Each structure stands twice: as structure tokens, then as C-alpha cells.
Amino acid sequence: MSTFPEIDLNNVPKHIAIIMDGNGRWAKKQGKVRLYGHSIGVESVRGTLKAAQKMGVKYLTLYAFSTENWNRPKEEVDGLMNLLAQTIVNEVDELDESGVRIMCVGNNSELPEYCQNELAAAMERTKGNDNIHLVLALNYSARWELKNAMKLFAQEYEEGRCQLEDLDDEKVHSYLATKGIPDPELLIRTSGEYRISNFLLWQIAYTEFHFTDVLWPEFRDTDLYKAVLDYQSRERRFGLVSEQLK
Ligand code: FPP
Numbered sequence: 081m082s083t084f085p086e087i088d089l090n091n092v093p094k095h096i097a098i099i100m101d102g103n104g105r106w107a108k109k110q111g112k113v114r115l116y117g118h119s120i121g122v123e124s125v126r127g128t129l130k131a132a133q134k135m136g137v138k139y140l141t142l143y144a145f146s147t148e149n150w151n152r153p154k155e156e157v158d159g160l161m162n163l164l165a166q167t168i169v170n171e172v173d174e175l176d177e178s179g180v181r182i183m184c185v186g187n188n189s190e191l192p193e194y195c196q197n198e199l200a201a202a203m204e205r206t207k208g209n210d211n212i213h214l215v216l217a218l219n220y221s222a223r224w225e226l227k228n229a230m231k232l233f234a235q236e237y238e239e240g241r242c243q244l245e246d247l248d249d250e251k252v253h254s255y256l257a258t259k260g261i262p263d264p265e266l267l268i269r270t271s272g273e274y275r276i277s278n279f280l281l282w283q284i285a286y287t288e289f290h291f292t293d294v295l296w297p298e299f300r301d302t303d304l305y306k307a308v309l310d311y312q313s314r315e316r317r318f319g320l321v322s323e324q325l326k
Contacts, residue, residue: 084305087135091312093265095139096132096304097287099279100124102271102295115159120297122167131301133178133212135308139261141215143279147187147224161191164218165198172202179211185257186220215261222281229255258283266311268304270296288314 100121107117125142132140144164150157168182175182182202189196199218232255236242242251253259263283269275272293276284290307292299317325 084302084309087305087308088312089136092135092137092308093311094137095141095262095264095266096137096307097141097143097264097267097280097284098128099143099267099269099273099277100296100299101269101273103297105271106295106297114156115163117297118160118163122163124296124299125167126171127301128299128304129180129212129214131304133180134301135305137212138210139213139215139264141185141217141258141261141264141280143217143220143277145186145218145220146278147219147221148278150219161195164216165192165195168198168202172205175202175214176206176209179209181206181209181211181213183213183215183261184218185215185225185261186218187224188219190219213261215258217279220257221278223278225257226282228257252282256282263287265316266290266307268292268307270294270299270303286316286318288316 103117103121104114105117106120107114110116129140145160149160172182182199184199184203188199191199195218199216229252233242233247233251237244258280263285264280264287266289267276267280267284267287268290270292272291274291280287288311290310292303292307294303315322315325
């Protein structure tokens with residue numbers, strides 16, 4: 081933290097979500113295949129998680145694989161699934177020791193079985209940890225999540241277990257993949273793209289955005305600190321006027 085002593089540790093986002101983008105472009109610049117970019121991207125995940133832990137962030141959500149990513153070349157999809165499972169296997173001891181709880185949001189049942197098994201084992205093993213929650217968005221898209229939420233509500237309604245009037249913000253939240261996880265205060269997207277790409281659409285209603293040109297494999301702890309400083313420079317009004325916040 082000595083690099084950024086100006087960070088106010090009493091005003092660190094409880095939940096940071098990241099769209100890790102630019103692995104492919106970074107690999108191309110190195111004259112390497114896309115998968116190489118993803119594998120170096122894992123190093124950035126490691127550093128970012130440590131930096132987030134150091135600041136006292138409680139939830140770090142990473143967009144690791146979207147429902148649209150299945151349409152990439154088979155070799156890349158297979159490679160990404162292997163990388164995910166292998167990373168979990170390699171890292172789970174250290175993650176567990178440092179109090180990380182691994183969680184997943186997304187339609188897990190469509191992931192390859194070996195991935196599902198490694199994820200389930202890691203989630204079970206780390207379920208008692210609460211230093212930080214590492215939330216992996218895997219086979220996730222916000223539209224999938226919202227459609228799923230609507231189906232769950234319709235089912236409860238049809239069975240007479242709830243009324244239309246029951247549908248408030250809290251009730252909607254209870255149908256989401258992120259049930260029990262607070263909304264992110266800060267969303268970061270790397271690689272100079274200014275899009276949300278079907279990520280956490282319900283949850284980002286009042287989230288602050290930080291966009292950086294840095295490609296994900298080059299994202300370092302200092303980039304995370306910069307994003308948090310940027311967040312701390314904002315006035316979050318939640319629809320009110322400045323004077324009401326004083
Ligand atoms: C986007 O870059 C990145 C992804 C779709 C995959 C991200 C996955 C990792 C970094 C591995 C994560 C591992 C763990 C354990 C969380 P892109 O391929 O779209 O880059 P481009 O826009 O430059 O082509």
C-alpha cells in the first residue's frame with residue numbers, strides 16, 4: 081500500500097467487479113496465440129486478488145467466461161476451460177490458507193464436467209472463509225440471469241407462493257445468481273473498451289465505472305489502486321442532490 085498511501089482505507093469499495101478484457105490483443109502484440117494471453121491473465125488475477133485483499137475489499141467478481149464466449153473457436157474455449165480448472169487446482173491451497181472463499185455465478189451446469197467438479201470441490205473447501213469472496217462469473221450473462229429470475233418468480237406466483245405486490249428490489253435480488261452478494265460499488269473494464277457486455281445489469285444500477293486502456297495481462301496492483309482512488313474522488317448521490325448528502 082505504500083505506493084498509494086492516499087487511499088482512504090475507510091472508503092474502499094466492499095465489492096469490486098472486473099471485466100478482464102484485452103488478453104487476445106495483448107497476445108497478438110507478443111506474436112503469441114490468444115490462449116497465451118489468457119494464461120498470463122491468470123497472473124493478473126492473482127495480483128489483483130492480493131491487492132484487493134490488502135485494501136480490505138470483501139467481494140471481487142471477475143467476468144471469466146460469458147455465455148457468448150462459447151461461440152469462440154473450439155480450441156480457445158477448450159483451452160479456457162482447462163486453464164480455469166487447472167488454475168483452481170493449482171491455487172486452491174493458497175487461496176484457502178489466505179481466507180479466500182471461492183464462489184461462482186452463472187449457469188454452471190453447462191460447463192464441462194471436470195470444471196464443474198473442480199469448482200464444486202473448491203467452493204466446498206473454502207465455504208467457511210470470509211476474508212474475501214472471489215466470485216467467478218462463468219457461463220454468465222445478465223440477460224440469462226434476468227430471464228432465469230423471471231422464470232423463478234413466475235413459478236412461485238403460479239404455485240401461489242407469492243403475490244405481484246411482493247416483487248420489490250429485495251425479492252428480485254433473491255432470484256439472481258448473485259443472491260446474498262452485495263451490489264458492486266465499483267466496476268472496472270480494461271483494454272479501452274467502453275461497454276458492459278451483458279454483465280451484472282441489475283446489480284450496477286448505482287455502481288461507479290472505471291475504464292482503463294491497460295490490457296488485462298498487464299493489469300497490476302497499482303492499476304487497481306488507481307481505480308479505487310478514482311472511485312474515492314466521485315460523489316455518490318444515489319439520485320439525491322449534493323446538499324442532501326451533507
Ligand atoms: C477477455 O479477453 C478475456 C476472457 C474472455 C477470459 C478471461 C479469463 C482469464 C483471464 C482467465 C481467468 C482465470 C481465472 C481463474 C479467473 P479477450 O480474449 O476478449 O481479449 P481481446 O478483446 O483482446 O480479444
